[in-house]
Amino acid sequence: MNAQEIKPRQLQRLACLYVRQSTLQQVLENRESTARQYALRDRAIALGWIAERIVVLDQDLGHSGTSASDRVGFQRLVAEVGLGKVGLVLGLEVSRLARSSSDWHHLLEICALTGTLILDEDGLYDPATFNDRLLLGLKGTMSEAELYILRARLLGGILNKARRAELKLHLPIGFCYTEDNRVVLDPDKQAQATIKLLFQTFRRTGTASATVRAFRQQNLAFPRRLSKGVHKGELVWNDMRHDDVLRVLHNPVYAGAFVFGRTRTNKTADGKIHIVALAQEEWQVMIKDAHPAYISWEEYEGHLSQLRANSQAYTPKHLNPPREGPALLQGLVICGQCGERMTVRYHQRGGQRVVPDYVCQKAGISAGTAPCQRFLGRDLDAAIGQVLLEMLTPALVNQVLQWHAELCSQLSEAEHLRQMEVERAQYAADLAGRRFMRVDPDNRLVADLLEAEWNAKLRDLASAQQALAQQQQQQESEVSRKESEQMSQMLEQFPRFWNDPTTPVRERKRILRLVVSDVTVLKTTCLTAHIRFVGGATRSIEVALPPAFAQSRLTPVQTLAEIDRLLNDYRDSQVAVQMNKAGYKTFAGLSFTTSLVSALRRKHGLKDFYSRKLAEGWVSAEELARQLNVTGATIYRWQQRKLLEGVSYDERGSCLFRPLQTPLTSQARGRKKS
Template sequence: MPELKVTADHLKRDAYLYVRQSTLRQVAEHGESTQRQYALRERAIVAGWPIERIHVIDRDLGKSGSSSTARDGFQQLVSEVALGKAGIVMGLEVSRLARNSADWHRLIELCALTATLILDEDGIYDPAGFNDRLLLGLKGTMSEAELHILKARMRGGQLNKARRGELEMGPPVGLVYRTDGTIGLDPDAQVQSAIRLVFEMFERTGSAVQTVRFFREQGLQFPRRLRTGANKGDLLWAPPQHSRILQVLHNPRYAGAFVYGRTRTRHRPDGGVSVVKVARVDWQFVMPGMHLGYIDWERFEANQRRLADNAGAFGGERLSGPAREGPALLQGRVLCGLCGERMGVRYSREHSSTVPIYVCQESAVRRAGKICQTVPGKIVDAAVAALMIEMMTPMTLAVSLEVQRELEMRAHETDTARRQHVERLRYDAELARRRYMKVDPDNRLVADSLEAEWNDKLRRHAEAAKDYERRSKQQAATLSAAARQRILGLAEQLPQIWNDARVDFRERKRIVRLLLDDVTLIKAQNITAHVRLSGGATRTLKLERPLPIAQLRKFKPELVATVDRLLDQHCDREIADILNRDGWRTWEGKPFSLKKVAFIRGAYKLASRYDRLRRRGMLTTHEVATRFGIAKTTVYEWGRQGLIRKCYADSLNRGLWQIASETTILKGRGGRRSSPPQATPITAQPPE
């Protein structure tokens, strides 16, 4: 008899009854199984244990037996056995104690070491005995196999329904199950508007970050439906996060498709569960057109390609990336004509401005090789921009009208979303008012709480209404008649607008990306740019390579000749003024100054104005005084009297005098002469 295995040593210790049901639904609906487990106490009483020493552990009701990590009751049972407090462990069957062979054999090992018996519905077993231990091991293996069989059956039925597209899965916000079991759009108009606005803004901006920024700038909110908790199913509205917008854009359910196998669950060693995203090529079932969606499948595919282009990964997954703030017009669209790899962008400073340089460094980065080529972006960007303007000129009127329609549509969408938000808050305030009016006024504990809730709802509604009025006025000013007229003026002002410094670089890049796919660059004697337009057409541009900086800084021969000619009649300062007046500029585009003219004289060894006048016979003040035997002050006095003419004076007060005739000087002095005149040649140059 099995009872013969119970000894006095076993009876000195306590009896433990372990009760478990796999799910809470089984606890609620399968009461008979629970009663059978509690009835095992009678078996312990019959075996000799008093009722007060029979402990029931039922803390694991509603928990699966596949693992012991989350089962506090099972952990308590194992601890009592390990401490030698248990004389017998009871369970209706092995599957109640454990569905995992590792947990089951660990319990058997502990029972064998502490001489603890195990009781189930079939009898009492001594784990220290070989036959009983073998039988218990077989029962544990069968229990684990039974669990796998049950899971396989459930999994097979699940896959069969998924294969037909009939498996019910929680739809994302904006989609709901109807009474007939099909999926449709959420009847809440505000929810629909928010979802549609996400796809519309991503279509316009091409960036999830810009979509989030638009919602933030416009003060718009995005819904989220609670999946768990006491308020399960309720909608919460909050400003959207970048991750939330990405979830919406990546979810194929919004395109009306049934998809199964996007994620997989893995059990961690600590007992938790991690969710792993599966690559799109490994999705098990993809069935487009199964229900109504917010976008079609073609648009979903285009969105995925654009998101892949915007990805920050390095390598083949990254194509062009989103349009950035830098001035490189062809960012992400340039291919190397030598190796075929995509070229990157570097920036340098030139004339106090940032200029791009396209660099092919794939070989240097991946194979420790050399850089293929570097191409100056300022040359290529200007040529491609001119090509874009040439292509867009015939369609500028249509583009202008489309821009106007786009602004009006965007204003209508944002106005609708804000108006719906105000309407929802008004309804919440009205609902709070009705709740407050229905409460007994004497029940102040409830009335005060409902009154505070009503006041809070009224405050939120008033703030939303005020914000709606303010933003509506701003939009009305944006779409005024004057604004429409400016938009229509794009047809004639496109080149000026394109080159306007106030136009953001990202806007130019987006226009370029709409019109061309890529540009292949080859730098040889000249720069060759093969432009591949959207649709397959190609254009080839031949561009001159920029001159080296040494040649750029070199003054033009005609400028040097002009300075040489002007030195005969003018000083350095006067020459600088004449050059600036005639439109001459330095290689940096700056006007000429006295120092620049002096630099040209020194660099090209041109004689100065002073030296030229000396060669023409002009006399210094000292030479005039010596020739006529007078003091220097007398020379200056003659200059003031007009007897001689000062034709040159520099910053050092060095003057050159022109003497027209000695007779004139003698007449001015009354025919007196102090000393014989020296044989200094007198220039016949007429006065300047």
Template structure:
């Protein structure tokens, strides 16, 4: 539209035709504000709305168009314009002739042109969709990649060459597997001053990596994106015409369940986690959601604060609903899932103390065979955790030092006569130096933390005999349910 102007010139030449039919130049208005806009709807076409309003006011004698049926690509708006033109005596003209919508034959011909125009748009959309789906099925469809992947010139996809980006993404995915919830991973990142990478897709620096403060939305986006499991997926989000907003050009996009995804191709990308782990993460997120209104409180829950040990975790063995806690006169676990959903009697009301005592003893029995292995795994996990954090801080310092060096070189190369440019570059250099100092301080604070807990001989003996000593530790005064 911007480079090939022949179509615009041809359409504006219709002014001469209107003059040849007797209209004075001062009485001719050209409405070209909708150029480049789809005629499938009038929501974003202000000139079409203005034309319909002028026709309804009886201010228009004739409407010219190169192909008048393209004034509207749907029959609803096209016939509305024809009804207004017939009511107020407005003529319709195109390259083939001049039509009077009040006459039966002319109205029939205009209606046929509108129907063919709408069908043409439908066929065009069908062909485009068929071509796109064909590329999707072959795995050749190019879609936007999440942060952590890079597309090479030959269209192959590899993990980002920046080890810092790969390390942080792997760290977030590993911590969710360990901690089990987005909020806990978020608090972990906040506690250790971990920032998350984000590749800009719009704005002044498109394609640049920005390091942002962690958020639950950013962590959830990583966990729910199947690309990190190496899968190419098409159809995760599709448009929903029922949610169309008048101010939006396209319908709202909604997430579809995995059963409705149009295409899944495994091992299309180099994976950060396995597909099995991805499915386990989705199941854990689903259980953590606690969507009582949508799912009736079914499924495994998440621990909640309260005076009861199993609050948020206890599930009814009869109906599968999560049980709530009643504190009067003492702790009880009550299942009223059927009462809330289908008005049936409550399933159970169980004494809290006896249920908790049974669960605690079952837990002690379950860990009895794993004594020495438990100690080794705990210590190894602490070492792996510290190594990941140490690597992260080292990479942060290296990146900040590189950014400061680049900013210094840019400032030293600028002509001092350009004071405004020099001042801006000096400000950028100061910002990078400030970021470098903050990264170094964070690394120093981490280095000052104890490397590993110091275990006395008595503590090591207790850990090696965990099944015997844990009950004593469990019932120690001052220990909260969250710690248990």
């Protein structure tokens, strides 16, 4: 199209100059291209547009042209063209306006409808004419193909370098590059020991959350490498987080593998970027044993399998990891009616989960029906524990001994880490001290700053030393309770360990899973449990159903008889103390209190201590004072001098007195008065 064919109505509209660079680096370094784009303004003036009608749209500097969703300037251009306000669109080349054929042809369609012209460095075009539109369409297609070719070349070079394991990628914590770009373990020994302890703790506990708790209980920090700022690349130590553990466990670099292309990046129509993790067989490059490792590849795959089993969204047929709840058979019980695994529900008392119920509710939830089976798990857990004690074998003892050795190794590794933390704090304090000593004393501004830094490092050192001393004391007390000589006699000691109330429930579950594969339970007139052991052996037991709810809340006759006997000599609060000393419990398994004793006494018609003493002839202080013609205060004073026998019947100290068998002589009364 020639400049003479420009119509007056087009000159009366705006001339929009669109300026774009793909990246901020190009904006800063490739300034010549930007200057050439701004120079198109002179072309518009030469074609007849006045300067006031020329609008420069440069809001998209630093934005890619692959999509129009995040380009404010291009969206404004399309809107102005669609409203018929633009007579000429200027761009250095088609690639500056759009790298997408859909965006480019959409702009051409609107320009053709509104009679808007397009100008680039090569010439002037009218999208309403066939020849110009065909040429512009070809240019748009070539611009899009050019971007694809450039990207393919770059990605091809990256992929070719990755296939030789020479591509330099971001390394996780615990690794670093040498000067010749080789991957090696971090030279910081504390960082290495922390990563190794993380893997050991996960294998011991079985879950990422338990690993975090173990580090927190041991007061162990976790390293992170700063990615920006003046201290970029330095290690900092903070509390471990759950995502730190997951990031380490999922990363194959720790198994010595070079991996490239583990994710796929997609961009939706709204411009949002979605990153999708790919399965291992879809990774573009995976080279095992490419550099030093913390764990083997088999251990890495075992960790991933354990994490998949721990996932709440994943419901495997095999076992889920033992947790803190008191249900001993959590994850092991199979319904004897439908064959599904039964879940656990707890009754809470005092904010704690104390009584488990096993429920088969999967089919009931999906069909809206009642559960197949539901029964109290307390008696069943106790029966399975008794079977375990009866089935104790030397093989199980050896397994527990291995667990003890692993525990000692974990404690030793944790202590080594804390010692290295103290060494790091000592070095930082010494360095700060040397800096302070070298400063000019007259330069008080610098001296004060260095002195404050030295004091802060000394406080950090004191905190690290204190934490080390506390943990050493705790570890010594724990190890002293598990001496090697006692562990060698596990056949005799194991029942005591199993029944010890201080033994963690999680450890009981772990021991049980070494022996028992699953337990199928059928509820009829009793609970019939079929136990399948790990070696393939089976055993069936029957467990009586607990009494009905009304009966379970009745106090045993023996307990009432003991309360009745104690009321002859004690008041309610003292009876509660004596019952607890004797080991009696309420129907709910709780200890006795004054209010409970009083309620049981009233409910069962038992006389209280006061009534029993009155029936025996004991009298109150007021009545005895009337008999002796003295005041009540005199009676209590005589009791303190042990001239009268009295017993307290309430918490205020009120007493009943044994009646006098013979009248007091005047001489005795005189001694008492004196």
